Amino acid sequence: MKVDISGWKHVFKLDPDKELTDEALERICLSGTDAVLVGGSSGVTFDNTVDLLARIRRYEVPCVLELSTREAVVPGFDMSFLPVVLNARDPEWIVGQHHKALKEYGAIMDWDELLTEGYVILNPDSTAARVTEADTSLDARDVAAYARMADRMLRMSIFYIEYSGTFGDMMLVRKARDVLTQARLFYGGGIDSLEKAEQAAEAAHTIVVGNVVYSDLETALSTVRVKRQ
């Protein structure tokens, strides 16, 4: 199944490296969220990704793999998202890993099942920022310039503002969204209450809820209410 991301307001991001009971997974998958993204910045393997995919497949919710390592390119998802970290100082995370992957998989890839994501990572304390050596000292104009780069220059499908682990600057997110012409603005980071989910949903096209699934499931489920607003 191919997925249409244009109407997505809310998605959950599940980490194959973290434990989730069957009951919790069922509640996530039946919550009314628009999709489940599978990904993480460390500890993601082929086996734990296949295992999580098989468990999510019991439900009808669209299920997307966010590629983060060449070790875990798993077939069977509805779609894959391919991140490019636009503010990485280490080019390995802009084109390097991708080049290696395309040498391996280029001939058999179905590009209709892959969407590209232009990431800007803004929490300096996150694993993703450390791994990619992201330049996180950016203001709203810097981020808007990256938004135009993703949208117009590189024609990417998604511009993703990533504050993983902390709640970000919603004014900056709104300004980036307003320069986009075709890409969708995904916001993720620190959404740990319905109130923050509402603020983020006013600024971004799609909000991504991750860590709170593992720390406070009831609150995580409450964030789906932004879809009704």
Ligand SMILES: CC(C)=CCC/C(C)=C/CC/C(C)=C/CC/C(C)=C/CC/C(C)=C/CC/C(C)=C/CC/C(C)=C/COP(=O)(O)OP(=O)(O)O
């Ligand atoms: C038949 C068959 C197998 C076909 C395969 C077809 C196919 C889909 C091929 C794809 C091949 C390909 C091009 C693969 C690329 C793989 C790759 C290594 C891409 C690089 C990805 C990248 C830039 C990663 C950097 C880190 C990053 C941005 C990860 C995204 C997710 C993220 C930020 C998660 C946050 O995780 P979390 O754990 O919450 O983070 P913190 O700890 O920091 O809070």
Ligand SMILES: O=P(O)(O)OC[C@@H](O)CO
């Ligand atoms: O885990 P949190 O902080 O909710 O962030 C969600 C997502 O953007 C992580 O890639």
Ligand SMILES: [Mg+2]
């Ligand atoms: Mg996480």
